[in-house]
Amino acid sequence: xxxxxxxxxxxxxxxxxxxxxxxxxxxxxxxxxxxxxxxxxxxxxxxxxxxxxxxxxxxxxxxxxxxxxxxxxxxxxxxxxxxxxxxxxxxxxxxxxxxxxxxxxxxxxxxxxxxxxxxxxxxxx
Amino acid sequence: xxxxxxxxxxxxxxxxxxxxxxxxxxxxxxxxxxxxxxxxxxxxxxxxxxxxxxxxxxxxxxxxxxxxxxxxxxxxxxxxxxxxxxxxxxxxxxxxxxxxxxxxxxxxxxxxxxxxxxxxxxxxxxxxxxxxxxxxxxxxxxxxxxxxxxxxxxxxxxxxxxxxxxxxxxxxxxxxxx
Amino acid sequence: xxxxxxxxxxxxxxxxxxxxxxxxxxxxxxxxxxxxxxxxxxxxxxxxxxxxxxxxxxxxxxxxxxxxxxxxxxxxxxxxxxxxxxxxxxxxxxxxxxxxxxxxxxxxxxxxxxxxxxxxxxxxxxxxxxxxxxxxxxxxxxxxxxxxxxxxxxxxxxxxxxxxxxxxxxxxxxxxxxxxxxxxxxxxxxxxxxxxxxxxxxxxxxxxxxxxxxxxxxxxxxxxxxxxxxxxxxxxxxxxxxxxxxxxxxxxxxxxxxxxxxxxxxxxxxxxxxxxxxxxxxxxxxxxxxxxxxxxxxxxxxxxxxxxxxxxxxxxxxxxxxxxxxxxxxxxxxxxxxxxxxxxxxx
Numbered sequence: 001x002x003x004x005x006x007x008x009x010x011x012x013x014x015x016x017x018x019x020x021x022x023x024x025x026x027x028x029x030x031x032x033x034x035x036x037x038x039x040x041x042x043x044x045x046x047x048x049x050x051x052x053x054x055x056x057x058x059x060x061x062x063x064x065x066x067x068x069x070x071x072x073x074x075x076x077x078x079x080x081x082x083x084x085x086x087x088x089x090x091x092x093x094x095x096x097x098x099x100x101x102x103x104x105x106x107x108x109x110x111x112x113x114x115x116x117x118x119x120x121x122x123x124x125x
Numbered sequence: 126x127x128x129x130x131x132x133x134x135x136x137x138x139x140x141x142x143x144x145x146x147x148x149x150x151x152x153x154x155x156x157x158x159x160x161x162x163x164x165x166x167x168x169x170x171x172x173x174x175x176x177x178x179x180x181x182x183x184x185x186x187x188x189x190x191x192x193x194x195x196x197x198x199x200x201x202x203x204x205x206x207x208x209x210x211x212x213x214x215x216x217x218x219x220x221x222x223x224x225x226x227x228x229x230x231x232x233x234x235x236x237x238x239x240x241x242x243x244x245x246x247x248x249x250x251x252x253x254x255x256x257x258x259x260x261x262x263x264x265x266x267x268x269x270x271x272x273x274x275x276x277x278x279x280x281x282x283x284x285x286x287x288x289x290x291x292x293x294x295x296x297x298x299x300x301x302x303x
Numbered sequence: 304x305x306x307x308x309x310x311x312x313x314x315x316x317x318x319x320x321x322x323x324x325x326x327x328x329x330x331x332x333x334x335x336x337x338x339x340x341x342x343x344x345x346x347x348x349x350x351x352x353x354x355x356x357x358x359x360x361x362x363x364x365x366x367x368x369x370x371x372x373x374x375x376x377x378x379x380x381x382x383x384x385x386x387x388x389x390x391x392x393x394x395x396x397x398x399x400x401x402x403x404x405x406x407x408x409x410x411x412x413x414x415x416x417x418x419x420x421x422x423x424x425x426x427x428x429x430x431x432x433x434x435x436x437x438x439x440x441x442x443x444x445x446x447x448x449x450x451x452x453x454x455x456x457x458x459x460x461x462x463x464x465x466x467x468x469x470x471x472x473x474x475x476x477x478x479x480x481x482x483x484x485x486x487x488x489x490x491x492x493x494x495x496x497x498x499x500x501x502x503x504x505x506x507x508x509x510x511x512x513x514x515x516x517x518x519x520x521x522x523x524x525x526x527x528x529x530x531x532x533x534x535x536x537x538x539x540x541x542x543x544x545x546x547x548x549x550x551x552x553x554x555x556x557x558x559x560x561x562x563x564x565x566x567x568x569x570x571x572x573x574x575x576x577x578x579x580x581x582x583x584x585x586x587x588x589x590x591x592x593x594x595x596x597x598x599x600x601x602x603x604x605x606x607x608x609x610x611x612x613x614x615x616x617x618x619x620x621x622x623x624x625x626x627x628x629x630x631x632x633x634x635x636x637x638x639x640x641x642x643x644x645x646x647x648x649x650x
Binding site for chain 1: 235237239241248251269272273275276279287290294295
């Protein structure tokens with residue numbers, strides 16, 4: 001079997017597949033900046049906690065009304081449970097993009113998402 | 126007191142061939158570490174060429190031997206045996222050999238001529254980089270931020286893969302014409 | 304790529320990333336959190352010496368606590384005493400600060416055609432909003448009508464030098480729609496007096512921003528009334544307040560119906576014509592009062608009221624999630640989603 005070609009047609013398919021894979025890797029791992037990377041959790045007047053969104057985990061924070069449970073999963077975060085009456089925080093659902101925001105004001109806990117390049121200095125609500 | 130009889134190791138022609146190729150691969154490996162690199166991580170990866178040529182000329186089993194001998198003996202010679210560097214090398218080699226094995230098995234099923242050295246080389250290079258990144262994540266930098274490098278490193282892997290593949294294929298064509 | 308070269312690459316990358324983030328002490332952006340006015344207060348400062356910043360933050364904290372205590376809508380404090388006197392038909396001496404604040408409130412009430420009406424404390428109390436945890440049920444129509452007939456208004460107040468009196472014993476002052484703005488103004492004044500000219504004071508979402516963030520303006524995101532994301536973005540210029548009133552801020556639910564705390568003084572019921580109003584104005588107290596009045600006014604009448612109150616930049620989100628913008632606001636703001644927009648023409 002003597003071949004004189006450098007590239008076979010199967011080789012070219014592999015090259016094309018690689019050329020499709022690479023841009024996908026860039027957009028997945030580098031993102032477009034709007035994907036949330038960290039969440040800033042403010043509890044009362046304590047120094048805010050910066051939590052990376054890559055690690056799935058549950059957190060419990062205590063405010064004046066009691067414990068609020070916050071969950072991080074697959075790059076998203078949300079209030080799972082909170083002792084407030086109106087449950088606005090829980091109804092906000094999953095947060096995942098830069099500048100998304102939810103707060104349990106009665107329990108003095110707020111979550112703000114920051115992407116790689118946060119778009120805003122302050123949120124008005 | 127009589128001396129014990131001298132030990133005779135019988136070597137087959139296969140063994141000799143593998144040893145010769147491994148020696149060549151080891152030599153290249155060692156020489157490469159002496160080369161100055163323009164950027165960190167930009168090394169020609171020439172020893173991979175040997176692995177690919179062995180794979181395509183003599184089969185996967187021989188390629189495994191040559192590759193692993195190169196990793197072990199090479200690291201002993203350089204003095205990096207059992208260091209994290211060695212772990213990276215070994216992980217890369219194992220991952221790429223595994224992928225090459227799979228591709229080698231599946232290759233006859235591909236219509237036409239199947240994969241050439243370039244195709245194998247790209248797959249091997251991607252697997253090699255993947256294996257190294259996994260070990261790096263587990264042993265060296267235990268932080269997911271490492272994967273931030275993935276796109277760049279994989280781009281490099283694809284480029285090396287193409288270059289090594291072309292060199293390997295040229296060598297193979299040359300060998301087979303003789 | 305060989306093992307050693309991968310290692311070197313990783314180490315160099317790690318070093319570069321490490322150098323990228325600045326040393327905390329030399330970072331010109333500082334953000335501090337305070338618990339005041341019953342909510343989360345965020346103070347952002349740019350390029351201020353740490354010691355000076357800490358002192359200013361501490362003093363703002365004290366200032367906010369005093370305000371909160373003095374002007375609290377129902378707990379014992381100065382406002383409580385004033386209300387007690389007015390209910391008995393008695394005059395009461397007030398100080399400079401109180402005089403100024405009440406006169407400003409009176410002017411704003413006039414210009415808003417009394418949609419902003421801090422004299423309806425009894426009505427607010429009737430709805431249960433003089434409590435940290437308002438609950439149902441909603442008050443009986445009869446009780447509401449009774450209070451409405453008494454027509455308590457800011458115009459019932461007169462100021463004779465520093466003596467405050469009212470010709471209507473139904474007047475009970477509730478500064479809830481105004482106090483936050485006033486407090487933010489005071490905090491900003493304190494910062495300016497200390498020579499701090501680039502800052503944001505954000506009290507529970509309502510903010511005033513002065514100066515800019517280094518080389519670029521402060522960037523503010525306005526939260527969507529119903530979703531966690533941003534509905535509009537803007538950059539502040541110079542010294543500006545951004546205040547939003549919404550029907551989602553304080554409320555209780557009863558029998559599946561939601562009742563919020565922004566009571567329309569005309570009907571005695573919570574305003575129901577709009578989801579949220581955002582106002583931009585230099586003065587935070589004016590922005591606060593206007594946001595309340597315009598929410599009550601609703602999409603038909605809000606533009607007139609805005610003009611009368613001297614508000615040029617405002618946005619109202621109606622119950623169908625259509626954004627009504629003044630022309631000036633439309634030029635300032637960047638709406639983020641596919642939002643229906645209506646631009647109000649000056650009449």
